[in-house]
Amino acid sequence: MFDKLSISSKTEKILTKSLDESISVDEANYLMNIQGADLYPLLATADYLRNKIVGNDVTFINNCNINFTNICKVKCGFCAFGKDADDSEAYILDDDAILAKAQGAVQKGAHEFCVMGGVLPEADIEYYEHILSLLKDEYPDVMIHGFSPTMIKDACDVSGIDIVEGFERLKSTGLDTLPGTAAEILTDRSREIICPEKVSVAEWIDIVKTSHEVGIPGSATIMYGHVETLEERVEHIDIIRKIQQETHGFTEFIPMTFMHEYSPIFLEGQRNLGASGTEDLKLYAVSRLMLRDLIPNIQVSWVKMGFRFAQVVLTAGANDLGGTLGGDELSEASGAPDGVDASIETLDNMVKNLGRNPIERNSKYTEFYPVNI
Numbered sequence: 001m002f003d004k005l006s007i008s009s010k011t012e013k014i015l016t017k018s019l020d021e022s023i024s025v026d027e028a029n030y031l032m033n034i035q036g037a038d039l040y041p042l043l044a045t046a047d048y049l050r051n052k053i054v055g056n057d058v059t060f061i062n063n064c065n066i067n068f069t070n071i072c073k074v075k076c077g078f079c080a081f082g083k084d085a086d087d088s089e090a091y092i093l094d095d096d097a098i099l100a101k102a103q104g105a106v107q108k109g110a111h112e113f114c115v116m117g118g119v120l121p122e123a124d125i126e127y128y129e130h131i132l133s134l135l136k137d138e139y140p141d142v143m144i145h146g147f148s149p150t151m152i153k154d155a156c157d158v159s160g161i162d163i164v165e166g167f168e169r170l171k172s173t174g175l176d177t178l179p180g181t182a183a184e185i186l187t188d189r190s191r192e193i194i195c196p197e198k199v200s201v202a203e204w205i206d207i208v209k210t211s212h213e214v215g216i217p218g219s220a221t222i223m224y225g226h227v228e229t230l231e232e233r234v235e236h237i238d239i240i241r242k243i244q245q246e247t248h249g250f251t252e253f254i255p256m257t258f259m260h261e262y263s264p265i266f267l268e269g270q271r272n273l274g275a276s277g278t279e280d281l282k283l284y285a286v287s288r289l290m291l292r293d294l295i296p297n298i299q300v301s302w303v304k305m306g307f308r309f310a311q312v313v314l315t316a317g318a319n320d321l322g323g324t325l326g327g328d329e330l331s332e333a334s335g336a337p338d339g340v341d342a343s344i345e346t347l348d349n350m351v352k353n354l355g356r357n358p359i360e361r362n363s364k365y366t367e368f369y370p371v372n373i
């Protein structure tokens with residue numbers, strides 16, 4: 001495959017090996033640093049593996065974000081969304097507003113409510129159970145992908161219960177899947193700079209494993225392009241790989257490139273401009289070579305990359321386009337380049353233009369539907 005290309009012998013050796021088996025941490029670190037003629041063979045290899053593992057379908061979900069509050073007691077250095085309770089822009093959606101958002105989404109055929117927000121001071125487990133019951137009583141067939149490991153740990157602490165009981169109660173009230181947010185970058189060195197008040201690496205791992213053991217699968221994310229090193233990106237993906245080998249609870253892996261423009265750490269002049277385009281492509285391709293079919297679904301965040309570049313990333317190992325979203329105040333606050341609401345037609349066209357097959361899915365990738373335009 002590579003004999004006609006001017007690539008280095010070491011890159012060729014690793015890529016040839018990757019056709020049959022997962023690459024090591026050292027090999028991944030090497031690939032994260034390649035440049036020039038070695039780049040496209042890496043992308044082509046990741047695309048080949050994607051096709052071998054999941055075929056030519058590109059999935060996405062008709063969903064709706066319900067950002068129930070922007071009040072947050074955790075101050076992350078990268079976040080332009082969270083506000084203090086006394087801020088003039090602070091809000092909490094009441095039951096009627098939550099149901100109105102849900103109703104609008106269901107009228108457009110939504111299969112998922114993605115329920116996210118800030119970490120409300122004093123919110124206990126009953127608070128989150130109430131949101132779940134509110135939505136499930138009205139729309140029992142729509143899956144709820146909701147909350148974050150930090151939120152749930154905080155609610156369990158407020159309620160004086162352990163994480164197992166917390167997840168069991170949320171599951172029985174209607175939580176279908178857990179977003180892999182709050183992972184950011186799983187090294188304590190970087191977390192100390194960008195989100196010192198969030199759960200630690202060990203806590204994140206423990207919370208996510210517990211949710212899988214209780215029977216709540218969910219996504220795994222990485223947010224990169226801020227203060228972390230290339231080695232820390234690989235270290236993060238390797239942690240995700242090891243958790244999945246143990247629990248098989250991750251439904252998808254979602255790389256999220258850092259949106260710097262309105263983030264406190266950028267505005268304070270401390271940090272860089274985020275990852276470059278080739279860094280984004282390498283992150284996706286190396287993820288595919290490390291995760292292979294262990295986590296078959298690798299998702300492109302069009303809301304963070306814009307529609308055009310998201311389409312390119314689909315040729316570098318990714319196979320899922322996320323959701324239509326119907327709004328995403330967190331990304332909007334960070335400066336989403338192409339807005340925060342995609343039509344089914346837009347995603348369908350992106351996929352068909354690549355010569356691939358668009359298909360709608362549910363939150364767990366267990367049900368698939370023809371695209372409903």
Ligand code: SF4
Nearest residue numbers: 072074076079082118
């Ligand atoms: S990222 Fe989440 S936890 Fe951190 S400040 Fe923003 S809303 Fe709060």
